[in-house]
Amino acid sequence: MDLINVIMNAGAGLGVYRAQVATVSNNIANANTPGYSREEAVATETSPSEEVGTNGYLGRGITLQGVVQFRDQFVESQLGTAFSNSSSTSAQANALSTVTALNPQGQGNVTDALGQFYSALRDLNQNAGDQGLRSALVNAAQGVCTAFNTAASALTTARDGIDQNVSALTVQVNGLLSGVATLNSQIALAVNSGRTPNDLLDARQNDLDQLAQLVGATAVPDNHSGVNVVLPGGTCLVSGTIASSVSVQSDTTNGGHYDVVLSPADGSASTALPSGQIGGQIGGLLSARDITLGNAQSGLDTLAYDFSSAVNQQSELGYALDGTTGHDLFTALPGSTGAAANLTVDATVSANPSLVAAAGSAATGPGDSTNLQAMIATETTLLSTGLNVQDGMAKLTSDFGNAVSTAQDSSTFDQNILTSLTNARASASGVSVDDELTKLVQAQNAYNALTKVVTTGDSMLTTLMNMF
Numbered sequence: 001m002d003l004i005n006v007i008m009n010a011g012a013g014l015g016v017y018r019a020q021v022a023t024v025s026n027n028i029a030n031a032n033t034p035g036y037s038r039e040e041a042v043a044t045e046t047s048p049s050e051e052v053g054t055n056g057y058l059g060r061g062i063t064l065q066g067v068v069q070f071r072d073q074f075v076e077s078q079l080g081t082a083f084s085n086s087s088s089t090s091a092q093a094n095a096l097s098t099v100t101a102l103n104p105q106g107q108g109n110v111t112d113a114l115g116q117f118y119s120a121l122r123d124l125n126q127n128a129g130d131q132g133l134r135s136a137l138v139n140a141a142q143g144v145c146t147a148f149n150t151a152a153s154a155l156t157t158a159r160d161g162i163d164q165n166v167s168a169l170t171v172q173v174n175g176l177l178s179g180v181a182t183l184n185s186q187i188a189l190a191v192n193s194g195r196t197p198n199d200l201l202d203a204r205q206n207d208l209d210q211l212a213q214l215v216g217a218t219a220v221p222d223n224h225s226g227v228n229v230v231l232p233g234g235t236c237l238v239s240g241t242i243a244s245s246v247s248v249q250s251d252t253t254n255g256g257h258y259d260v261v262l263s264p265a266d267g268s269a270s271t272a273l274p275s276g277q278i279g280g281q282i283g284g285l286l287s288a289r290d291i292t293l294g295n296a297q298s299g300l301d302t303l304a305y306d307f308s309s310a311v312n313q314q315s316e317l318g319y320a321l322d323g324t325t326g327h328d329l330f331t332a333l334p335g336s337t338g339a340a341a342n343l344t345v346d347a348t349v350s351a352n353p354s355l356v357a358a359a360g361s362a363a364t365g366p367g368d369s370t371n372l373q374a375m376i377a378t379e380t381t382l383l384s385t386g387l388n389v390q391d392g393m394a395k396l397t398s399d400f401g402n403a404v405s406t407a408q409d410s411s412t413f414d415q416n417i418l419t420s421l422t423n424a425r426a427s428a429s430g431v432s433v434d435d436e437l438t439k440l441v442q443a444q445n446a447y448n449a450l451t452k453v454v455t456t457g458d459s460m461l462t463t464l465m466n467m468f
Helices: 003-029 073-097 110-126 131-192 198-215 280-315 347-351 370-380 389-429 433-466
Strands: 039-045 050-052 056-058 062-069 218-221 227-230 236-239 245-250 258-263 271-273
Touching: 003 039, 003 062, 003 433, 062 198, 073 131, 073 198, 073 218, 073 280, 073 389, 110 131, 110 280, 110 370, 110 389, 131 198, 131 227, 131 236, 131 245, 131 258, 131 280, 131 347, 198 227, 198 280, 280 370, 280 389, 370 389
Parallel strands: none
Antiparallel strands: 039 062, 050 056, 218 227, 227 236, 245 258, 258 271
16 A cells, blocks of 8 residues: 555544544534434444455555434334323323312312201201291202302313313424424435435434324334324324324314314315324323313212202102292202203292291191101212212212322323333433543544554655655
């Protein structure tokens, strides 16, 4: 190998180590950048070697093979599901933990109000003609209505709040879907040009991680360096470079609460996505809204309707102080839907407590409490749920509390799994500044040594030229 080739080989090596220094610099700069994967400028020996003498070979230096990323595909394949599960259960736990309407320890709750109502009935039973005790009973009945109204309002407010969160999150989802489609196009262009667009791959993976957190979407690689984005139910959100969009619309069959609607990129008709086909944060919120809170609201409505109907049926059989009959204590409700929110004391009885139907017949005097005793017995009457009103409320409260506890336990479990996997990702793909500094020193030393080779070769070449 002549001196000119020695200098050229050393110069090529300088280029390789310059690339390694640049890569180390980029790693250190992005040590705390979310979604960044550690890179390495991989050098390889140049071949073929040059044969000299009878059995001698001189190497031709090094060349840059490429700049590669470090990703553990086994870990990456599990992270999407972990992101989705953790975000889903966390969203459920957070949404439910703020609801105090069914807290058995809260003051003025339905359980306390029912207890005070039946206590007022028993007090009036001692002196059925007492106007003060009759007014106290009407007030206690109004307390039951207020407790049911307040609990129903709190549940409705919680469900409406979830609707607003879901609406805001769909905007984020659309931005990410568009971003993935654009990055698919840019990555394909770079790959077809023979380049490895590591920064674009990082950006796309970051978007995919967020989509997994928001809607539980998974990435399905295609044959063109792109990925398709698919929901847990199989609905495709991104196909290559084409992105669909999502939005919300009211569902009249679900109290006007929002459905998540898919609008295909081809302009075909939008369709409401079943909540069971959506994962991640939005899926968790929909589950909390429609299952846990929805069941609680439905149960509360059923209890309010059954209770008021049972009391009214008995009240209608009794007689007021003026001898009239057929009076309802509570305003009659057309059905269980919305019963808890609309429960009120009958306006005529509220205005005139003497109309409380305590007597068993019109002929008995003001002291007759025969019908009042039957109204007291409604406390133990089995309602449509197979339980009496107090046991029904206790079960409703217990079921809701168990659902909240289960969501919190699941959130903790899923978060632990996610933490373990993100730590594994950080171990495989994260940047250790100390390791990068060691590589920087190694590259610097090699660079300096090759610089010495260049200057030495140049000196030798100058000496040789001066000989002629």
